[in-house]
Amino acid sequence: MDSPRTAVSNPPVQPMESNLxxxxxxxxxxxxxxxxxxxxxxxxxKLIDVSKCIGCKACQSACIEWNDTFPDIEExxxxxxNPHDLTENMFTLMRFxxxxxxxxxxLEWLIRKDGCMHCADPGCLKACPSPGAIVQxxxxxxDFIHENCIGCGYCVKGCPFNIPRISKVDHRAxxxxxxSDRVAMGQGPACAKACPTQAIVFGTKDDxxxxxxxxxxxxxxxxxxxxxxxxxxxxxxxxxxxxxxxxDKPHIYADLPDDPKISAVIEVWKGVTKYTGLAxxxxxxxxxxxxxxxxxxxxxxxxxxxxxxxxVEEAEDLREGA
Amino acid sequence: xxxxxxxxxxxxxxxxxxxxxxxxxxxxxxxHWITASCLILLLLSGLxxxxxxxxxxxxxxxxxxxxxMLHPWIGVVLFLSFFIFFAxxxxxxxxxxxxxxxVSQIGDVVNGHEERLPEIGKYNAGQKFIxxxxxxxxxxxxxxxxxxxxxxxxxxxxxxxxxxxxxxxxVSAVLIILLFILHVYAAIWTRGTLRAMTxxxxxxxxAWRHHRKWLKxxxxxxxxxxxx
Ligand code: HEM
Ligand code: SF4
Ligand code: SF4
Ligand code: SF4
Numbered sequence: 407m408d409s410p411r412t413a414v415s416n417p418p419v420q421p422m423e424s425n426l427x428x429x430x431x432x433x434x435x436x437x438x439x440x441x442x443x444x445x446x447x448x449x450x451x452k453l454i455d456v457s458k459c460i461g462c463k464a465c466q467s468a469c470i471e472w473n474d475t476f477p478d479i480e481e482x483x484x485x486x487x488n489p490h491d492l493t494e495n496m497f498t499l500m501r502f503x504x505x506x507x508x509x510x511x512x513l514e515w516l517i518r519k520d521g522c523m524h525c526a527d528p529g530c531l532k533a534c535p536s537p538g539a540i541v542q543x544x545x546x547x548x549d550f551i552h553e554n555c556i557g558c559g560y561c562v563k564g565c566p567f568n569i570p571r572i573s574k575v576d577h578r579a580x581x582x583x584x585x586s587d588r589v590a591m592g593q594g595p596a597c598a599k600a601c602p603t604q605a606i607v608f609g610t611k612d613d614x615x616x617x618x619x620x621x622x623x624x625x626x627x628x629x630x631x632x633x634x635x636x637x638x639x640x641x642x643x644x645x646x647x648x649x650x651x652x653x654d655k656p657h658i659y660a661d662l663p664d665d666p667k668i669s670a671v672i673e674v675w676k677g678v679t680k681y682t683g684l685a686x687x688x689x690x691x692x693x694x695x696x697x698x699x700x701x702x703x704x705x706x707x708x709x710x711x712x713x714x715x716x717x718v719e720e721a722e723d724l725r726e727g728a
Numbered sequence: 729x730x731x732x733x734x735x736x737x738x739x740x741x742x743x744x745x746x747x748x749x750x751x752x753x754x755x756x757x758x759x760h761w762i763t764a765s766c767l768i769l770l771l772l773s774g775l776x777x778x779x780x781x782x783x784x785x786x787x788x789x790x791x792x793x794x795x796x797m798l799h800p801w802i803g804v805v806l807f808l809s810f811f812i813f814f815a816x817x818x819x820x821x822x823x824x825x826x827x828x829x830x831v832s833q834i835g836d837v838v839n840g841h842e843e844r845l846p847e848i849g850k851y852n853a854g855q856k857f858i859x860x861x862x863x864x865x866x867x868x869x870x871x872x873x874x875x876x877x878x879x880x881x882x883x884x885x886x887x888x889x890x891x892x893x894x895x896x897x898x899v900s901a902v903l904i905i906l907l908f909i910l911h912v913y914a915a916i917w918t919r920g921t922l923r924a925m926t927x928x929x930x931x932x933x934x935a936w937r938h939h940r941k942w943l944k945x946x947x948x949x950x951x952x953x954x955x956x
Contacts, residue, residue, distance in 0.1 A: 436780035535777040536792050556792030558777060559878030563891050572878055577793060671888075675895040680779055683902040690906050694913040704840045705919045706933040714747050714932025714943065721947035722743075 409448045409545045413594020413608035426543050426590035433542035435534035447545035451611040452584065452595060454519050455621055455649040456659065457630075458605035461486060461500055461517045468600035469498045472585065494573040497521055497582040498597060501660035518648070518659040519597070519606065522569045522582040524548045526642030529668040530581075532676055533564025539579070546611065546645035549586045552578045564676075566641060566666040584645065614647060621649045640667030733819040734850040734942050738928070741943075741952040747932030749943065751924040759813050760925055766806035767908060773799040774901050800877045807870045814863055820850045821860065826941075827853035847941040858911045865904040872897040 408425065430447060434440050470477060475495040480488065486502040498521035505514045528548045531540040539554040540561060550561075550570070557577030561570045570579045585595035593599075594608035607617060618635045625633035634653025637643045648662075656662040738753035752760070773795045776785035789795040826846050830837065830853040836844045837854070851859070875885050875893035885893070915921045920934040935943040946952070 436783060438780065535780070535783065537780060537783055554792075556777075556786075556796045557878060558796050559876070559882055560894070562878075562882070563876075563887065563894055568887065572882060574879075577797070577879065669888075669891050671891040671895050675891075675898055679895065679898050679902070683898070684779055684781075687902060687905050687909075690909045694909050698913065698916060701917070702840065703917055703919050704842075706931060706937050708933070710933030710937040711746060711931060712933075714936040715745060717936065717943065717947055718741055718743060718747050718932065718952060721950070722952060725950050 409450045409610065410589060410592045410594055411609050411613070413598035413606075417591060417593045422591065424590040425592070426545070426547070426586055430543045430545070431541050432544050433528070433531055434538050435531050435540040436537040443544050445544070447543065449544075449546045449611040450584075450589065450609065450645060451546065451614040452524075452598060452606060452608050452646045453614040453618055453649065454646065455605045455607075455618075456516065456518055457621070457625055457633075457649060457651045458603045459500075459517045459519065460603055460605075461502065461515075462602060463488075463500050464600040464602055465519060465597035465606060466496070466498055466500060468596040469582075470496070472588070472596035473497060473583075492520060492569065492571055492581075494571040494575075494580040497580065503658065503660050505658050516659050518662060520660065522548065522584070522646065523567050523638075523641070524582075524584050524645035525566075526644065527668065529564035529566050529641070529672060530561035530570055530579075531564070532668060533560040533672055535560055543586070545589070547584045547586045547589065548645075549583050550579050550581060552576075552580075555579050564668065564672050566663060566668060582646075611645065618647065618649050625649070625651055636662070638663070638666050640665050732849075732945055733822060735945060735949065735951065736816075736820065736850075739850070739942075739946055739951060741932070741946050742929065743953055744932070748929045749932060749935045749946065750929045752928050754928065756813065756816060757925055757928055759809050762809045763806060763813060766802050766809065767904075769802050770799060770806060771901075771905055771908070773802065778898065778901070797879070800873055800879075803870060803873050807866060810862065810866050817859065818863075821856045823853070823856060824849075827856060830854070842937060847944070848939050849945070850939055850942040852938070854914060858907060858914075861907045862904065862911075865900050865907065868900045869897060869904065872900065 425447065430443050430445070431440060432443055469475075475497070477489050477493060477495040480490060482488075483490070487500065489496050489499070492499050498519055501518050501520050503516040503518070505516050506512070507514050524546055525548065526546065528540070528542060531542060531548060534540045535558060536554050536556045538551055539556070540548065540550055542548050555578040557572055557579070559572050559579075561579050562568075562572065570581045572579050585593070588595060595606075598606040598608040607614065609617075615635065615637075622633045622635060630651040632654040633649070633651045636648035636650050636653060636656055648659075650656060650659065652658060656664050738750050738756075740750040742748045742750065772785050773789055775782045776789075776795055777783075777799075783792075786792045786795040789798055826848060829846050830848065833845055836842070872893040874881055876890055876897060918938065920931055924930050932943070
């Protein structure tokens, strides 16, 4: 079975096989020789239209319920964002921003559903040192495989969107899975299913782009000249996309990066450092062993011992004479 | 005569025959081997996370989770033991004019023509280089290592700092491993050196050949065991 086309319809009731298997991996962390997948699933995407969101957080609740997580009950500090941040128990978070539009002097209440973007070129996966702790399926989903995770936090450093969180309880990394376990069974993500306004929709990436075009045309006709699709090319595009009414300045939506890409520091760390580092250490070790076996050692000669003995005797004589 | 940096409390000539010279007391030797064990364990556990082809090394520590958890703690032990050692040895490792001469004649050093070199005190320039190099990289590694210590300091610094720290840690680890290889190689190539760290003493001939100024200083000061 191929990828589901929508989150709205109910799933098939007859028993079925998972469509996300080891054969569907296109990338696997810390694994160089991954056999190519023997089929290509249709790429999927979640489209979040911020202009339609009413901030009800049904999506957050659905996420908690489906993933069976228990976010801490926190104190109200006077903002709607709750909990205060993404956590290992809260994979998606409505971020509320009060923004005064300088052109109209209107207060605009921006609400962005934060969470993993399912990057086509995932920095988390690039950074991960543990084989198979992060995988990417041919439908575009980037998933964390917790039993392989060692809790090092490298994925946090690799991610351009500040998404993964490391649990202080089991020391493993957590983030939105795009409901890979639902998608594998022909269902759309829980958040998309729960959203009462259809601000979140799910389907093939092509369909979602078409749907976005309609939404953008509508927004433009209503005066949002800069409305557009957020599918950032710096990370190869994403499988979670936004329709933004101000797509010329993504950062106003609670610091959504304007042009996200994997940090150059991470590229250097995971690239040239590793090749030159391994080569230098390997050559030095091999050189030392070979020279140690076949080179001429620096040995103490019998004359050296004699000279030392003479020196000590003379020194003693001197002292006795004194 | 001003107090020399080169003569330490346990440095004593034993008359023999054969003549031997005490170089490190039991405390220093124990500490040296604690530092060395930590460095080897850090090298193995760190390299397992450095490159996928070395991930199998995590098996030595009981899996990836344990390796990740243990590595920084071993680092803390290394830091403490090395800096106790450092406090005891740094004076004898201060550079002097002879060191420049030694470096300029590095060809003679490598070819074993020590007779062409000036007389050397307790440490030659190569040994001093390793000493200061280790001190420098251990400081860089503990600072960058703590910044990237997810379990306790995961959120303590901004993400840019953590990215630079992980790169710095990785590069410094490679460099300290190169230094470590050089250190072990030099200790083995210069035959008769290892016993300084196992038995604590070297032969008189070794001291005469490699550290004659030090030996002469000990003799001149009468740091000689009474004859038995
Ligand atoms: C001095 C104190 C040190 C501390 C606190 C420390 C801490 C860390 C931490 C927190 C990590 C990330 C993985 C983890 O959470 O375990 C790490 C990685 C690593 N450490 Fe250390 N470390 C120290 C010393 C050393 C030394 C002396 C070496 C080399 C002999 C070394 C080599 C490495 C390497 C190669 C990595 C993997 C880097 C990469 O993935 O590119 N560390 N260290
Ligand atoms: S914390 Fe887990 S998933 Fe993240 S980089 Fe480390 S091993 Fe990979
Ligand atoms: S948003 Fe971050 S965690 Fe999600 S796929 Fe991209 S790099 Fe990985
Ligand atoms: S369920 Fe839909 S409308 Fe409600 S907060 Fe989530 S995205 Fe917004």
